Amino acid sequence: MPVHNREIADKFDRLADLLEIEGANPFRVRAYRNAARTVRGYPRAMADLIDDGEDLSELPDIGDDLAEKIDKLVESGDLPLLDEVEQRTPKALSELMKIEGLGAKRIKALHEALEIDTIDDLKEAAERGDIRNVEGFGDKSEEKIKQRLVKYAGDEQRTQLIEAEEIAKPLVEYLKKAKGLKDIAIAGSYRRRKETVGDLDILITAKQDADVMDHFTDYEEVDEIVSKGKTRSTVYLRCGMQVDLRVVPQVSFGAAQHYFTGSRDHNIAVRKLGIKKGYKVNEYGVFKGDERIAGKTEKSVYKKMDLPYIEPELRENRGELEAARKGELPKLIELDDIRGNLHAHTKATDGHDSLKKMARAAAERGYEYLAITDHSRRLAVANGLDEKRLRKQLDAIDKFNGDQDDIRILKSIEVDILEDGKLDLPDSALKELDFVLCAVHHKFDLPRKKQTERILRALDNRHCHILAHPSGRLINEREAYEFDLEKILEEAADRGRAIELNAQPDRLDLTDESCKMAKDLGVKISIATDAHSATDLDYMRFGIDQARRGWLEKKDVVNCLPLEKLLKLFER
DNA sequence: GCCGTTTTCGGCCCGACTGTTTTCAGTCG
Numbered sequence: 004m005p006v007h008n009r010e011i012a013d014k015f016d017r018l019a020d021l022l023e024i025e026g027a028n029p030f031r032v033r034a035y036r037n038a039a040r041t042v043r044g045y046p047r048a049m050a051d052l053i054d055d056g057e058d059l060s061e062l063p064d065i066g067d068d069l070a071e072k073i074d075k076l077v078e079s080g081d082l083p084l085l086d087e088v089e090q091r092t093p094k095a096l097s098e099l100m101k102i103e104g105l106g107a108k109r110i111k112a113l114h115e116a117l118e119i120d121t122i123d124d125l126k127e128a129a130e131r132g133d134i135r136n137v138e139g140f141g142d143k144s145e146e147k148i149k150q151r152l153v154k155y156a157g158d159e160q161r162t163q164l165i166e167a168e169e170i171a172k173p174l175v176e177y178l179k180k181a182k183g184l185k186d187i188a189i190a191g192s193y194r195r196r197k198e199t200v201g202d203l204d205i206l207i208t209a210k211q212d213a214d215v216m217d218h219f220t221d222y223e224e225v226d227e228i229v230s231k232g233k234t235r236s237t238v239y240l241r242c243g244m245q246v247d248l249r250v251v252p253q254v255s256f257g258a259a260q261h262y263f264t265g266s267r268d269h270n271i272a273v274r275k276l277g278i279k280k281g282y283k284v285n286e287y288g289v290f291k292g293d294e295r296i297a298g299k300t301e302k303s304v305y306k307k308m309d310l311p312y313i314e315p316e317l318r319e320n321r322g323e324l325e326a327a328r329k330g331e332l333p334k335l336i337e338l339d340d341i342r343g344n345l346h347a348h349t350k351a352t353d354g355h356d357s358l359k360k361m362a363r364a365a366a367e368r369g370y371e372y373l374a375i376t377d378h379s380r381r382l383a384v385a386n387g388l389d390e391k392r393l394r395k396q397l398d399a400i401d402k403f404n405g406d407q408d409d410i411r412i413l414k415s416i417e418v419d420i421l422e423d424g425k426l427d428l429p430d431s432a433l434k435e436l437d438f439v440l441c442a443v444h445h446k447f448d449l450p451r452k453k454q455t456e457r458i459l460r461a462l463d464n465r466h467c468h469i470l471a472h473p474s475g476r477l478i479n480e481r482e483a484y485e486f487d488l489e490k491i492l493e494e495a496a497d498r499g500r501a502i503e504l505n506a507q508p509d510r511l512d513l514t515d516e517s518c519k520m521a522k523d524l525g526v527k528i529s530i531a532t533d534a535h536s537a538t539d540l541d542y543m544r545f546g547i548d549q550a551r552r553g554w555l556e557k558k559d560v561v562n563c564l565p566l567e568k569l570l571k572l573f574e575r
Numbered sequence: 576g577c578c579g580t581t582t583t584c585g586g587c588c589c590g591a592c593t594g595t596t597t598t599c600a601g602t603c604g
Contacts, residue, residue, distance in 0.1 A: 066576065069576070104593090106602050109602085140595085191604095204604085234590095278588090286589090
């Protein structure tokens with residue numbers, strides 16, 4: 004079993020925590036954290052890069068030393084430096100870093116004064132009232148720690164974007180009622196349309212004497228006020244979501260939007276650009292000495308860096324600054340570019356609505372076409388179609404299309420990829436369809452090589468047009484299965500198969516980086532809602548969000564094609 | 576420990592809030 008990037012990153016992070024607690028050089032600590040971020044977010048497995056003989060020290064924030072450590076980790080699973088550090092500093096201390104308000108210095112103080120090594124030790128000490136007596140702590144610190152421990156639940160999950168919207172929208176509506184409020188905007192990963200959101204960053208401009216902060220902390224969903232100042236407050240809502248509110252002068256609104264939209268890496272890169280030009284960039288503007296030379300709009304900030312405006316979805320420091328400098332930013336796809344939807348279910352299998360209702364809903368959304376892609380027979384839990392029932396559905400579609408001219412229903416099926424890579428229906432049935440969607444729905448735990456071969460074999464079938472939800476992951480629920488996506492994409496490019504970006508908010512499968520990889524390899528993408536009801540068709544916008552994060556343009560996406568061109572593409 | 580369009584050495588993003596201080600360190604984003 005190859006070592007996951009995530010495991011490597013976790014080890015580097017733990018090492019960074021322990022080194023920081025020991026009081027190591029803070030820049031060395033940061034180097035490990037930066038490396039952890041690079042490895043965790045890298046679209047290809049370190050093990051594969053090594054297999055291909057690539058030089059890991061070419062990766063950002065990875066130098067010779069860390070390249071060697073990753074090599075060793077992949078080869079043997081060992082990180083000797085971490086073992087060594089754990090000999091002298093209890094490894095559970097890194098867990099304490101997750102408690103809000105406790106950082107390296109204070110953990111070290113607790114460890115030295117009270118021999119606190121674990122969360123349980125901390126709990127007991129807090130209950131006994133020992134913490135208040137440690138130098139640098141007091142009554143309030145002890146009380147805060149107690150409160151945090153009650154809520155502490157280990158690894159905190161990030162919130163799906165769709166849920167974050169449900170939390171953010173009423174809050175924004177409420178905030179708009181604050182006296183003296185002028186502008187309001189949500190920043191952070193929410194604005195970058197990341198698939199999950201850690202906390203909400205809300206930005207406001209207001210009149211001098213406004214009561215925005217009081218209004219904010221009075222919100223009925225507020226469970227706890229973490230901090231409250233004139234320009235910045237943090238609360239927890241009852242749902243557990245952290246919300247940061249910042250108030251900035253209007254003249255700084257653009258700079259603040261830029262700053263608080265992030266990503267962190269993008270901001271750091273922009274700041275460095277600024278420094279090179281002799282400017283200082285912060286949330287109040289771009290400064291030359293004491294003079295503010297930009298900041299009212301985001302565009303003005305980029306302009307001072309000699310860059311065009313960069314869309315929030317691209318701000319991940321994954322090459323967007325270089326692309327901007329060269330004038331090669333993608334013209335990102337928009338919701339209006341979509342002409343149809345190539346993955347939808349009906350009552351015939353596990354959908355909730357009839358073919359007609361689905362078709363009407365698609366027409367109402369201005370689509371030219373909608374593909375009905377019910378499940379195939381192997382998926383018995385979903386009442387998958389056998390040949391006979393499929394035939395019946397095709398007749399119904401013919402009849403429907405005969406009566407309509409504002410939308411065309413495409414005949415298709417989401418056919419199961421069997422364990423050996425064969426498809427769940429014979430070619431004689433598949434060739435009757437406008438196109439075929441293939442998907443893995445069982446045997447998620449095959450070894451990587453077998454899983455990859457299974458999917459490659461399915462792509463080999465001349466009747467396969469699109470591979471649906473390619474990784475099988477469910478956000479916060481199920482990891483992607485083990486497979487070699489790059490190989491799949493290369494094969495798809497070779498054979499002219501498209502790959503789906505499934506727009507279900509809990510799938511968003513492909514990931515943003517995988518979208519970019521597909522694009523770079525020349526693979527076309529189908530952004531599809533996998534709708535199980537008429538209202539699910541609205542998930543398209545989440546697919547668009549993800550596609551934009553993956554640098555996709557209209558020309559990369561098959562369902563931006565008009566019907567005739569799409570059908571031509573599917574001709575075999 | 577990483578990195579370089581003035582650098583292979585000497586930098587490394589920076590401002591707000593809190594609590595425990597009596598002028599600021601620690602933490603966070």
